[in-house]
Amino acid sequence: MPQDTPAAARDASWLARNAVDSLPDGALAAKLEEAARLGRPMRVKFGIDPTAPDIHLGHAVVLGKLREFQDAGHVVVLIIGDYTARVGDPSGRSTLRPMLSGEEIDANSATFQEQALRILDSDPRKLEVRRNGEWLDMPMIDLLSLVRTTTVAQLLEREDFAKRWSAEEPISILELLYPLLQGYDSVAVDADVELGGTDQKFNLLLARDIQRHYGRAQQAIMTMPILAGTDGKRKMSKSLGNQIGVTDPPGEMFGKAMSIPDEAMEEYYRLLLDSRSPEGSTLEAGKLQGSSARDAKRRLAHQLVAWLHSEQAAQDAEQEWDRVFAQHELPQEIADAALPAGETVHVPALIAEEFGISRSEARRLLEQGGVWLGEEQLGGEDQDVAVSRADGQVLRVGRRRFRRLKAS
RNA sequence: GGCGGGGUUCCCGAGCGGUCAAAGGGGCGUGGCUGUAAACCACGUGGCUCUGCCUUCGAAGGUUCGAAUCCUUCCCCCGCCA
Numbered sequence: 001m002p003q004d005t006p007a008a009a010r011d012a013s014w015l016a017r018n019a020v021d022s023l024p025d026g027a028l029a030a031k032l033e034e035a036a037r038l039g040r041p042m043r044v045k046f047g048i049d050p051t052a053p054d055i056h057l058g059h060a061v062v063l064g065k066l067r068e069f070q071d072a073g074h075v076v077v078l079i080i081g082d083y084t085a086r087v088g089d090p091s092g093r094s095t096l097r098p099m100l101s102g103e104e105i106d107a108n109s110a111t112f113q114e115q116a117l118r119i120l121d122s123d124p125r126k127l128e129v130r131r132n133g134e135w136l137d138m139p140m141i142d143l144l145s146l147v148r149t150t151t152v153a154q155l156l157e158r159e160d161f162a163k164r165w166s167a168e169e170p171i172s173i174l175e176l177l178y179p180l181l182q183g184y185d186s187v188a189v190d191a192d193v194e195l196g197g198t199d200q201k202f203n204l205l206l207a208r209d210i211q212r213h214y215g216r217a218q219q220a221i222m223t224m225p226i227l228a229g230t231d232g233k234r235k236m237s238k239s240l241g242n243q244i245g246v247t248d249p250p251g252e253m254f255g256k257a258m259s260i261p262d263e264a265m266e267e268y269y270r271l272l273l274d275s276r277s278p279e280g281s282t283l284e285a286g287k288l289q290g291s292s293a294r295d296a297k298r299r300l301a302h303q304l305v306a307w308l309h310s311e312q313a314a315q316d317a318e319q320e321w322d323r324v325f326a327q328h329e330l331p332q333e334i335a336d337a338a339l340p341a342g343e344t345v346h347v348p349a350l351i352a353e354e355f356g357i358s359r360s361e362a363r364r365l366l367e368q369g370g371v372w373l374g375e376e377q378l379g380g381e382d383q384d385v386a387v388s389r390a391d392g393q394v395l396r397v398g399r400r401r402f403r404r405l406k407a408s
Numbered sequence: 409g410g411c412g413g414g415g416u417u418c419c420c421g422a423g424c425g426g427u428c429a430a431a432g433g434g435g436c437g438u439g440g441c442u443g444u445a446a447a448c449c450a451c452g453u454g455g456c457u458c459u460g461c462c463u464u465c466g467a468a469g470g471u472u473c474g475a476a477u478c479c480u481u482c483c484c485c486c487g488c489c490a
Contacts, residue, residue, distance in 0.1 A: 231435090232445090241418095241436085255444065262445050294443040325444050361437085364452060370438045377439095398438065 008033035015068060018271060020198045020223045023205065027220035031192050035074070044069045045191035045219070047079040047132075047182060048116075050108040055115040056243035057304075058227040058236035061271045062195055063119040065224055068275060069193070070126040077189045078116065080109045083133035084181055118246050118308055128189075135188040136181055146184055147177070149213040150206065155179065158202040179203045183210035191219045198223045227271055232261035250305045254317035255400075257301035258325075262293050265300055273303050330394055330402065337403035339391060344384040345405075347371065350395070354403050365397060372396040 012029035016022040035042045046066055048059075055063070066076045082105045113129060120127055138146075155176050156162055179202065186194060186207040194204050204221035211218050226235045229242025236243050244256045260268065298318065305314035323329045337354050339345050351362035351371065365371055367380035374393040378385070391407040 259444050262443095265445090291443070293445070297443080297445075321444085358455065360455060360458090361453080363458090365438060368438045368451060399444065 008036060011072065015065075015072065016222060018224065018274065019065070020225055021201060022222045023220070027218075028193065028222070031220050035192070041126075042069070042074040042192040043077050043128075043190055044074050045077045045079060045186060045189055045194040046196070047081055047185060047194075048112060049081045050085050050105050050112055054238055054243075055112060055246045056236055056238065057246065057268075057272060058197075058229075058243070059116075060119055060246055060308075061227050062197060062224045063116060064272060064275070065195060065222070067119055067121060070121045070123075073126075074193075075126055075128055076120060077128045077130060077191065078113070078120070079185050079189065080112070080129065080131045081182075082106075082109060082131045083136040084178065115246055130189060132181070132185050132188070136184065146180055146210070149183075149210050150180055152176070154206070154209070179206045180210065183207035186219055187211055187214045187216055190216065192217070193220045193222065195222050195224065197226050199226065225267075225271060228264050228267060230256050230260050232264035244304075246308050250309045250313040250317040251320055253305050253308065254301045254314070254321050255325075257304050258297055258321065260297070262297070265293075265297055268300055268304075273300070273307070324400075334394060334402045334404045336406050337395065338408045339387050339405050341408060342387065344386055345390050346384055347378065347382060350405075351397055354395075355397060355401050362397075370398050 009029045011032050012022075012026075016028060022028050031042055044066060046062065070076055085105050085108075109131070158179070161176075182203050183206050185191075187210060191207070191211075194207060196204050201221070201223050204219075204223065208218040208221070228234065229236035229240055230244060231240075231242045234240055234242060244253055248256065257268075301321075302314045302318050305317050320332055324331050337350070339350070347366060348359040348362040351357065351365070352359040355362075362371075363380075363383070366378055366382065369377055369379060371378045371382075373382075373385065373390060373395055387407055390405045393405050395403045395405055
């Protein structure tokens with residue numbers, strides 16, 4: 001191993017902050033030192049699965065870290081797993097992921113790239129986008145030489161495989177193959193470093209073995225923590241409905257950020273804002289109470305919007321949020337809803353129409369006092385309301401759905 | 409190939425001939441409290457022209473006055489043995 005220069009060691013420890021693992025010890029510093037010595041940037045690999053195109057803040061943790069590498073002058077190699085997606089990854093649970101068509105994958109990949117570029121630097125000297133179909137669509141003979149790099153016992157070391165093995169649950173060959181294919185990606189793109197979530201640790205490490213078998217330099221690996229969703233408990237994921245998307249509109253992003261539990265704030269600050277917020281890492285969990293906690297969360301929400309949209313958008317979103325949720329005033333902009341012709345409006349029908357819920361659900365909301373007309377709370381008996389009474393009023397359903405009613 | 413277990417409403421999961429739109433929990437929603445936090449309380453959570461009607465318990469048939477519950481065939485999942 002080459003001698004670390006102090007500068008490389010310092011850079012390595014800066015880049016590795018917040019990471020769960022940076023392995024092997026000293027490898028990142030050595031890579032940095034080597035890159036500096038050869039006068040070339042490091043190639044930092046990150047693979048994504050184009051089955052679910054929407055990027056949320058959970059992805060943003062790793063993407064933000066990749067951005068730090070870019071800002072330090074290195075190249076991010078973004079690998080779109082188009083080939084692996086086409087096969088269908090059964091990883092983890094019993095449900096097979098659906099196989100996607102070429103068109104879906106293309107569409108998802110495009111969406112993903114566009115969203116990732118909100119965080120990554122798109123400068124072609126700092127970003128390389130590749131598809132693993134470029135090299136994984138290989139002849140059987142090549143696949144066989146890939147699979148001979150690894151034994152079943154090695155694969156069974158992975159925690160989830162080990163668990164399922166001892167519980168006598170099924171493990172498909174395809175699943176076993178995935179780490180190998182992913183590892184081969186590292187060979188194909190000559191990765192110096194690979195990043196991923198902590199759930200990727202095994203795969204990232206296995207890629208090192210595969211690189212060695214192919215006579216390549218072995219990558220350093222770094223794993224980032226998994227961000228909790230807006231419920232503060234389970235990991236952020238679209239299927240759990242607890243995600244904040246990086247392309248969510250400012251108002252929505254602000255609101256969702258305000259709804260996270262206090263305990264999750266510290267983590268959000270640290271993992272998402274730490275390199276761009278002066279107070280980020282100084283926020284101490286558990287120290288905040290009452291209004292100071294609320295204010296800290298406001299700053300969190302503000303900074304997230306400022307990061308992913310703009311400072312102006314953040315100011316607007318905060319102001320609007322204040323209006324509606326702190327001062328309980330009406331939003332600045334309310335969409336119009338045309339009242340049907342006639343003497344009376346059937347309120348459940350109107351709500352169902354405007355907000356895309358069923359009439360039954362609208363009726364329940366009405367009965368439970370979730371519907372207001374102007375200042376007046378409607379009840380179960382107010383199914384039909386005179387048009388003259390509704391015209392010009394603001395209809396509010398629940399806390400956040402508004403329409404200004406206009407007679408037609 | 410043989411043997412066995414299983415597919416229930418968003419999820420888990422009870423039901424095993426009528427009293428079942430289907431227990432219980434989770435999640436979610438609404439109201440209260442409040443900081444769109446937590447905790448807590450209440451109510452709700454298939455649809456509709458709503459004291460009733462319609463559709464739902466993997467699919468299709470059948471038995472029955474009546475089926476999520478019984479029978480037949482099919483599809484799918486899981487385990488064991490080979």
